[in-house]
Amino acid sequence: MSTSSIETATPGLADLQAIGWPLADDGLPVEPAWREAMVLRPHARPARVVEQHRSGYIVADGPEHSFSVESLPEWLRPATYRKGASAPEERPAVGDWVLIEGSSIKHSKIVELLPRRTAIKRAAAGEHYKQQLIAANVDTVFVVCGLDADFNPRRIERYLLLVRGGGAEPVVVLTKSDIADTDSAAAVSVLELAAQDVAVRAVNAKDAASVAALHAWLQPGRTAVLVGSSGAGKSTLTNTLLGVERMKTAEVRESDSRGRHTTTYRALIPLPTGACLIDTPGMRELKPTGEEDVAENFSDVEALAEQCRFRDCKHQREPGCAVRAAIEAGKLDPQRFANFLKLSDEVAAAASKAANRRAQKADDKAPGKTPNKRPDEKYGRR
The missing domain is CATH 2.40.50.140 (Nucleic acid-binding proteins)
Structure with a gap:
């Protein structure tokens, strides 16, 4: 522009x-x-x-x-x-x-x-409940992850939780397909994502013909946003979609395939396809807001839980636990189940913080109520 x-x-x-x-x-x-x-x-x-x-x-x-x-x-x-x-x-x-x-x-x-039609948000860092808006009014969220040391199925699950909570369609984009090991554990994770009705596309972010696999989500009038860690290839992907070197890029570290923050601010860019693309800086922290639906993102775990003998099964050592049986039979990744429990706890904790915040605001607005102030404001500085 x-x-x-x-x-x-x-x-x-x-x-x-x-x-x-x-x-x-x-x-x-x-x-x-x-x-x-x-x-x-x-x-x-x-x-x-x-x-x-x-x-x-x-x-x-x-x-x-x-x-x-x-x-x-x-x-x-x-x-x-x-x-x-x-x-x-x-x-x-x-x-x-x-x-x-x-x-x-x-x-x-x-x-x-x-x-807003849709909103991609995360909880801001700190003990007090705050939300940070990543992008608004987007149709598709490209969750970008490199098929190198950057590949992390648990991080992808966390992104999917936040994206679906905002109302947009998630698409997992696996970059660096030209250097990926097709026999790696990543292939198993890709199959698991596909089983959850999540679109997955492996691309070489530097190759326009390869990146054309994303054009189905980049039609005229549509808006997409790129999210992912630094070094995943978001800026390279943006440049290839644009057909020009507009966004800064940098080499990643060999030790962990992580990169520097070459993108320092969010920007909306019109593409030759007629769509708009929002590039974002890499995000180190992905905290739920408390508005997400964990069950929607772990439907396989929820389906197994419904088969447990006891409705209040904790999936530990209870007899007749279908979840533990699936893990032992190799049908459910134990790390995926552990992430399900972790994210469930995080969403519940965030929802509790949000409820407390709303209650505090309502209390502050009550008739005759003086809003809470910091001690130095209430009693004066000493």
């Missing part, structure tokens, strides 16, 4: 569709809430958040019309989005659609954040 100024008041539908604006057959937005918002604000026009930086956002209303971060206008940092003024998940993120008013950059402002 260029960083030229926008002076037109109303973007064309073709320009909006080129950056993922979804339309129904009648030419109106597919989301009823979006239609209502536009009716209530007849002078506003839709735009999309295409980049997110520490200093603010870049917003566009077409593939060639974006606001430059160097001349970031003040309205991209309104009071409602100040740090601490609202929850992180309530602020704009890459992929979000907003309504803006004004005929030029200097006189424009965000007037509304449109409801």
Whole structure:
């Protein structure tokens, strides 16, 4: 995308569709809430958040019309989005659609954040419950993992849990197929993923013909996001899909196939296929938000659990445990089952934190209740 100024008041539908604006057959937005918002604000026009930086956002209303971060206008940092003024998940993120008013950059402002169709989130680090939005309004999430030392089935399961919790379709993309050992344990894990109705594609991220296997999810008007660890090949994949070397890439360490963070911010990029792609920095921590459905992601384990003799079976040493029998018979990977238990505990703990947070907020808003303050605010600094 260029960083030229926008002076037109109303973007064309073709320009909006080129950056993922979804339309129904009648030419109106597919989301009823979006239609209502536009009716209530007849002078506003839709735009999309295409980049997110520490200093603010870049917003566009077409593939060639974006606001430059160097001349970031003040309205991209309104009071409602100040740090601490609202929850992180309530602020704009890459992929979000907003309504803006004004005929030029200097006189424009965000007037509304449109409801999200899908949202990929994780819990932020720290003891207090917070969510971090990775991308919004995406149709497909490409979970990228290298077929080298980076390959980790348990990490893939964790990604799938977060992706499905956000409403998008996951596709596992296994890069570095040109150097992979086809007889490795990775082949078994791929079969397990396919058995869970998860699409899996092995590609050479540097080869355009190989990467074409992903085009089915990159049709005009669609939006996809790349997630995965550093060094998995996300930026290389992006460059190949673009047909130009736009994203920085770096060699990975031989010891563990991990790479440096060559991508330092999230950005939405139009592709030659007509779709949009969001590249993201590698993520070291993938904590559930508490909104995920573990059973949906481990349907094989859940199906076995239903065959246990006792309904409250803990799958330890109980007689008639179908889960333990499947593990002993080699039909269920013990590490997959261990990850099921681990993720179940994490989701339950996150859900408890979220409930406590909501209860605290409700208590703070109760009539006659003074919101909790830090000790130095309540009693004064000493």
